[in-house]
Amino acid sequence: MATSPTEQHRSTGRSLRGRDPEDPIPSDQILGLDNIALELPIAGIGSRGLAVTFDYLCLTLLLFTIVAAVAFAADGPLDSGLMIGSLVLLVFFVKITFFLVQELAFKGCTLGKKMLLLRTVGTSGGTASTAQLIVRNLLRPIDLIVAAPLMALDPKARRLGDRLAGTLVIHDRPLMERASLGRVPAGWGPREVAVAESLLARRGELDPDQLRHLALRLVRLVQRDDPALLQESPVPEVDPVAALRQALAAS
Amino acid sequence: MRLHYGRFLELRRGLWQRFEQNLHKARQHPRRLNYEDLEALTFDYRQVLHDQAQSRYRFPGTEADYLLRRLAVEGPRLLTRDPTSLGAGPVSFFTRRFPSTFREHLPLVAVVTAAFLTFGILGLALATYNPALGLSFVGPEAEAGLRSGRLWTEKLTTSIPPAVSSSSIASNNMTVSLTAWAGGALAGLYTLFILFINGLLLGSVIGLTLHYSMAGPLFEFVAAHGPLEITVILVSCAAGLVLARSMIVAEDRPRSEVLREGALDSLVLLGGSLPWLLVLGFVEGFVSPQPEIPVGLKAALGLSLEALFLLYALNPFTQRTRHG
Numbered sequence: 001m002a003t004s005p006t007e008q009h010r011s012t013g014r015s016l017r018g019r020d021p022e023d024p025i026p027s028d029q030i031l032g033l034d035n036i037a038l039e040l041p042i043a044g045i046g047s048r049g050l051a052v053t054f055d056y057l058c059l060t061l062l063l064f065t066i067v068a069a070v071a072f073a074a075d076g077p078l079d080s081g082l083m084i085g086s087l088v089l090l091v092f093f094v095k096i097t098f099f100l101v102q103e104l105a106f107k108g109c110t111l112g113k114k115m116l117l118l119r120t121v122g123t124s125g126g127t128a129s130t131a132q133l134i135v136r137n138l139l140r141p142i143d144l145i146v147a148a149p150l151m152a153l154d155p156k157a158r159r160l161g162d163r164l165a166g167t168l169v170i171h172d173r174p175l176m177e178r179a180s181l182g183r184v185p186a187g188w189g190p191r192e193v194a195v196a197e198s199l200l201a202r203r204g205e206l207d208p209d210q211l212r213h214l215a216l217r218l219v220r221l222v223q224r225d226d227p228a229l230l231q232e233s234p235v236p237e238v239d240p241v242a243a244l245r246q247a248l249a250a251s
Numbered sequence: 252m253r254l255h256y257g258r259f260l261e262l263r264r265g266l267w268q269r270f271e272q273n274l275h276k277a278r279q280h281p282r283r284l285n286y287e288d289l290e291a292l293t294f295d296y297r298q299v300l301h302d303q304a305q306s307r308y309r310f311p312g313t314e315a316d317y318l319l320r321r322l323a324v325e326g327p328r329l330l331t332r333d334p335t336s337l338g339a340g341p342v343s344f345f346t347r348r349f350p351s352t353f354r355e356h357l358p359l360v361a362v363v364t365a366a367f368l369t370f371g372i373l374g375l376a377l378a379t380y381n382p383a384l385g386l387s388f389v390g391p392e393a394e395a396g397l398r399s400g401r402l403w404t405e406k407l408t409t410s411i412p413p414a415v416s417s418s419s420i421a422s423n424n425m426t427v428s429l430t431a432w433a434g435g436a437l438a439g440l441y442t443l444f445i446l447f448i449n450g451l452l453l454g455s456v457i458g459l460t461l462h463y464s465m466a467g468p469l470f471e472f473v474a475a476h477g478p479l480e481i482t483v484i485l486v487s488c489a490a491g492l493v494l495a496r497s498m499i500v501a502e503d504r505p506r507s508e509v510l511r512e513g514a515l516d517s518l519v520l521l522g523g524s525l526p527w528l529l530v531l532g533f534v535e536g537f538v539s540p541q542p543e544i545p546v547g548l549k550a551a552l553g554l555s556l557e558a559l560f561l562l563y564a565l566n567p568f569t570q571r572t573r574h575g
Contacts, residue, residue: 032323032327036304037304038324039307039323041324086418088415088418089421092418096429119328121327122327124327125324125326126328126330126331127331134518134522135514135515135518138518141430141433142437146437163507164436164494164497164511165514166511170324181257181260181314182260184257184260186255190309190310190311190313193256193314194316
């Protein structure tokens with residue numbers, strides 16, 4: 001008798017969404033539009049721990065400032081019942097909403113996350129919704145206890161609030177300028193291209209002798225595979241980096 | 252046919268640069284985007300995503316691969332928003348979303364109420380048959396007060412200004428509600444613990460006040476705020492259990508989908524009931540401790556608040572469809 005995939009998985013005790021060496025889409029894979037795999041730069045426990053520590057320092061400072069400001073405004077001891085009552089409520093709401101308000105206002109960032117270039121996003125990398133941000137932030141007190149082991153064990157480093165809200169925290173680094181090749185010698189594969197691009201992108205950081213040596217080796221490869229590209233280049237032995245850039249029309 | 256890297260760059264780089272520039276512009280001035288701009292950007296993103304999939308397997312480690320991976324991650328930030336939503340604005344949330352969710356989870360609210368009553372009866376029985384055990388639940392201050400014929404609630408009128416007690420009570424009740432809800436994330440265990448403790452405590456207090464002939468003053472104190480306060484906390488506990496159920500029971504649906512739905516429903520239940528605790532804080536701080544207000548009036552206020560909440564939560568004026 002034929003059984004459905006669900007029944008087969010149940011009978012063998014294997015999870016439908018668990019890791020399976022034969023499964024082309026592992027459970028920790030993040031899928032974007034048209035189910036194309038995305039490589040989101042997931043933030044780990046270290047950077048997130050630093051960000052939240054900074055945020056709690058800011059919260060402490062803010063609460064201290066509020067209490068000091070109210071005391072200063074009262075111009076003496078806080079003897080008005082209404083003032084103390086308002087202060088109690090204000091402190092409560094600031095504590096509850098500190099993280100949430102920031103994430104709503106800065107689209108997934110708090111001050112700590114901004115400092116460490118992190119951002120909260122939905123599971124497919126999109127902007128997290130208001131409901132998601134509320135859920136993940138209201139669960140913060142529970143996460144103070146259980147977040148660390150959960151994040152350490154999860155390939156996407158999600159705490160409990162992230163799991164229930166369907167969010168991720170990713171690195172939010174700006175796009176960097178990189179070398180880009182205008183021409184590619186015939187027969188070059190991605191490996192050779194990546195080496196040339198990486199060398200040209202890092203030419204300002206490398207030791208001049210090493211740079212010259214590596215550039216010369218690449219120029220010789222160009223000479224071997226597609227000598228026509230070197231026709232208008234400077235003499236490689238004099239300035240191999242310039243010759244390589246010219247040959248590959250690198251930006 | 253193998254695609255040459257140079258040809259790949261030649262054919263596609265223009266599109267990537269255009270997408271990057273348009274994305275940058277759109278981020279700078281999102282309100283200036285019109286429908287055509289957004290459609291063009293989305294169309295380009297789709298192509299970038301396909302190029303990214305291609306470069307990932309054919310040209311890994313190259314500049315194109317690096318750039319496309321970055322663009323594929325950057326795009327959704329502007330172009331997609333998670334569909335999870337609380338409704339179309341606060342009015343819709345309170346008039347449609349909360350009532351429909353409350354009705355949907357009414358059986359769970361009933362189970363929570365039954366469990367609370369059971370724990371309450373247990374506390375009452377313990378305090379009635381063994382008052383010493385009941386006294387250990389309420390603490391030494393309340394014990395001393397009861398022995399001398401005073402309720403611990405008297406300090407609300409004698410030593411604490413009403414505004415302070417009102418805001419403290421409101422924030423304390425909200426903390427209890429939030430904890431009961433968040434406790435659902437620990438597979439519901441902490442929510443059940445809060446339910447158990449509060450039920451046991453309330454039962455013990457009733458049993459002890461009966462034992463010391465103080466039930467009248469206690470009723471007078473809780474009449475105005477008690478019914479709704481307990482209801483709101485029970486709804487928060489039910490919200491916590493909705494969250495817990497989504498963690499435990501997924502049937503054959505993807506776990507992430509069930510979790511998200513459970514978290515959202517539980518958030519709606521919490522968000523719809525929590526504001527009432529502010530009203531109750533005011534009542535408990537300003538009305539309940541006042542001996543000048545007749546007990547009949549306090550009881551009428553308590554029942555009216557309860558009826559108002561149930562009318563709002565069940566909202567018979569909206570259609571009985573999921574999420575309004």
